[in-house]
Amino acid sequence: MSHTDLDFVGEPFDALALTDPAPSGPHPVPAALNVSLAGPVSDAGTAGLRAVVRELRTTAARAHEQAIRAHAALQRKALLNGGTARIERAPVPVTSEARFKPLARTAVGALDATALAALAVGDIAGVFGTQYRQDGANPDIRTSGTLLTSVTGMSLHGGPYGRGRLAARAVGAIDRDVVVDAVVQAAEVFALYLGLHLCFADATLVRGIPWLPAEPVRVEFDQELSAEHKAVDLVVDVSAVDLVPRPFLRVDAELLVGGVAVGRVAGVTVAVCEKPGVSIGPEHGGKPARWLGRLGRFGDRAMLGEFHLAQLCRGDHGIALGPEFAHYSSIKSTRPPDRGLLLVDRIMDMTGERGILSRGSHRTEYDSPADSWYYEETANASMPNCVHMESSLQAALILGYFLGPTLSASDAAVSLRNLGGTATVLREVDLRDKTIVQDSDLLSTSPVPGATLQTFAYTACVDGEPFYSGETLFGYFSDAAMANQTGLDAGRHVPTWWDAQRSRPATRTIDIVARRADPAARLVSRGHLALLDAVQVVDGGGEFGLGYLRAVQPIDPEHWVFTRHFRYDPVIPGSFGVEAVVHAMQEWLLDSGLGDDLRDPGFVLPVGLPFTWKYRGQFLPTDGQYVLEVHIKSVEHRPGRVRAVGDASMWKPGLRIYELTDIAVELREEGARPW
Secondary structure, three states: OEEEEEEEEEOOOOOOOOOOOOOOOOOOOOOOOOOOOOOOOOOOOHHHHHHHHHHHOOOOOOHHHHHHHHHHHHHHHHHHOOOOOOOOOOOOOOOOOOOOOOOOOOOOOOEOHHHHHHHHOOOHHHHHOHHHOOOOOOOOOOOOOOOEEEEEEEEOOOOOOOOOEEEEEEEOOOOHHHHHHHHHHHHHHHHHHHOHHHHOOOEEEEEOOOOOOEEEEEEEEOOOOOOOOOEEEEEEEEEEEEOOOOOEEEEEEEEEEOOEEEEEEEEEEEEEEEOOOOOOOOOOOOOOOOOOOOEOOOOOEOOEOHHHHHHHHHOOHHHHHOHHHHHHHHOOOOOOOOHHHOOOOEEEEEEOOOOOOOOEEEEEEEEEOOOOHHHHHOOEOOOOHHHHHHHHHHHHHHHHHHOOOOHHHOOOOEEEEEEEEEEEEOOOOOOOOEEEEEEEEEEEEEEEOOEEEEEEEEEEEEOOEEEEEEEEEEEEEEHHHHOOOOHHHOOOOOOOHHHHOOOOOOOEEEEHHHHHHOOOOOOOOOHHHOOOOEEEEEOOOOOOOOOEEEEEEEOOOOOHHHHOOOOOOOOOOHHHHHHHHHHHHHHHHHHHOOOOOOOOEEEEOOEOOOEEEEEOOOOOOOOOEEEEEEEEEEEEEEOOEEEEEEEEEEEEOOEEEEEEEEEEEEEEEOOOOOO
């Protein structure tokens, strides 16, 4: 066996990005203040904010110690893993949630010589379709040659790593250099297929990633190739793909002659890099000097795109939002959730000026492909409630953060928390393969000691019609403020209804783990949305005498959600707490038999019923467990439908921190008349 090393290819950077603790350099110490996560959304005016401040000032220091323990656990994990970046020689197969989301999609799955020749002269949209258009931008994006004579298949999630696979044939005088060049061209084709070039307006495809240390390409042959080998088939598997620090993918390839493996090429990296001097992000003040190259789903020029949101999650905040934010890149600061939990794709336009925090608005887009992880794993007939909440709240918070509420004390570590809101589903719609367009409006910004509060209103549309709307309140909290939390009840321990009974009533248990273990079981959440193991039921119990649900769920500090929400600041998303309550109610509704007369039913979000949530704390990796309870308050039937409504609370150890009003689930037959 022979080996060849070629030193021109970069290596994707990991560096324990999701578990590495924030740098511990000195920061100005915020003024000490007793502050909690608080504030009703419905009182967006001065009186409501005064009430928020009063509630903020009632609290004591419990969560700070828990946050320190959580960070210490993550630091220990980083040290056990070596504490430094390591190159993965055998990448772990990606889960459905962590799959790379392409910037464009096409029905084209194979390419002939004519199509490959078109890619070599830069006609990307002519080959793959209109989603790849750029209005004349990127004149020099093209593949580097025509060593490939055909591409016989392309799969977004194929291959042993689940990151993509391409099968191609190369014909000609075959030697080591030519084989590597052919693999490079195959990687370039797949990069264009993913739409990586759509991040920039004036870029080129390059080998390696200039910002990262170079790693050699490894070539192995089981037999020497000769002039008799007129054709080599390539099976090219993507081992890494990301938008940070620049859009890139890394591939390994197997070489076959006559269906027999004759060699391998590993570590070929191709990146999309801007030309020298070309701007790729906003200027000071947040607005780009010129269009950055991304079009929205409907052909309008986007202000910022997927590349900038990826930078905001795990990269350079200066590239994402402008140079004023650059220093936030490596410290605990405001970030959206990452990877499959990032549910905003593009900022299309914005009104408002950075530093003026009284008003502002923007329009965002989010593409919701039918193969998204949450459609595969939800019990719902369409998008689960947590994704409705997350996508709408993320769009709103990005608007508020962009305008600069934290820049006046830019060296201080800040934690962003949602404090509450009310949202209403306006119409039932299947969101698979739809683009959600959201208009978000900043209603007010109110600095209070140790925190800044912002209220928003938002409306989400699909196919030009609204389907979801709401209001919400966010807070930016200093470390001193985060150290002082006493939950919903001013630090008092308020027991669950079940614990408060003199004689605890008998319960029956719905075993969700057992249901989930049955591959034929319907209407049960699985995988990344497996949030509950069991539900205890008191038939006829609860505050309304219609049924009481209780669940005690262990918190796994290694749970996937802590790596997504947020970097340097891991907490369970509030929407996932709400989703756990939804799952408890769904399981109860099925178990109760109330929908047994429905034909082939599915769960949907109830239309026309405002749902209100209130958060006064956070679930940390070290909290051990959470407890939830639901009081069923009504059950109503309509033709082909049954709806259950309840009030709910959630506890971390010793504190009630979530309160949910009019949370509802609905089971309906396909084609049933609207509620």
